[in-house]
Amino acid sequence: AQKITQTQPGMFVQEKEAVTLDCTYDTSDQSYGLFWYKQPSSGEMIFLIYQGSYDEQNATEGRYSLNFQKARKSANLVISASQLGDSAMYFCAMRESEGNQFYFGTGTSLTVIP
Amino acid sequence: DSGVTQTPKHLITATGQRVTLRCSPRSGDLSVYWYQQSLDQGLQFLIQYYNGEERAKGNILERFSAQQFPDLHSELNLSSLELGDSALYFCASSPAGRRETQYFGPGTRLLVL
Numbered sequence: 001a002q003k004i005t006q007t008q009p010g011m012f013v014q015e016k017e018a019v020t021l022d023c024t025y026d027t028s029d030q031s032y033g034l035f036w037y038k039q040p041s042s043g044e045m046i047f048l049i050y051q052g053s054y055d056e057q058n059a060t061e062g063r064y065s066l067n068f069q070k071a072r073k074s075a076n077l078v079i080s081a082s083q084l085g086d087s088a089m090y091f092c093a094m095r096e097s098e099g100n101q102f103y104f105g106t107g108t109s110l111t112v113i114p
Numbered sequence: 115d116s117g118v119t120q121t122p123k124h125l126i127t128a129t130g131q132r133v134t135l136r137c138s139p140r141s142g143d144l145s146v147y148w149y150q151q152s153l154d155q156g157l158q159f160l161i162q163y164y165n166g167e168e169r170a171k172g173n174i175l176e177r178f179s180a181q182q183f184p185d186l187h188s189e190l191n192l193s194s195l196e197l198g199d200s201a202l203y204f205c206a207s208s209p210a211g212r213r214e215t216q217y218f219g220p221g222t223r224l225l226v227l
Contacts, residue, residue, distance in 0.1 A: 035214070043202065043220075044116075045149075045218040047218070050214035050215065091157060100169060100170030101170065102159035102172060103159070107156070
């Protein structure tokens, strides 16, 4: 089974609107971390946000927030007030405490339309 | 600029050869991670070092090896290269006590012909 599933290969959003990128995960660990990364067309990888499995509050970093629903094993990324510079690939990842393994999803390509 | 440097930026080599990729973490960061991004396999975690010691191992092939030196820079050695090893290799570092935050280098793009 896939550890990380991102079901949206491509998404479009109007500038200034909010957008949600979906991510579901599969683990039997009690302790794990969830990450989102952004990869613009230039190729660099940028860490966006982190959520620990024991964190009670949803993580937020500026315009990024992580909608963490533990029972549903989902960790969706919400980008508010989209900007043209948000156009990029977005990867969801999980780190299991058991073995410290990292797993990545296949990514979602986000295009912000002016 | 993340503060993580990787050299070289591009590398073209032939099958069967051996290459070394170098990574210098941000000043003071003790953890170094290596990742591979290819069209076939997507993003894969290879290995992590913390203060010179191997901390976690991912999908790293036996033909690949890595180490972290006392000055905390790290090298990823790829040997007996195959066409399928063509990929973007990222290094990332994280500060002590904040392993949830990773700073990525610009990557080394390897092309095996």
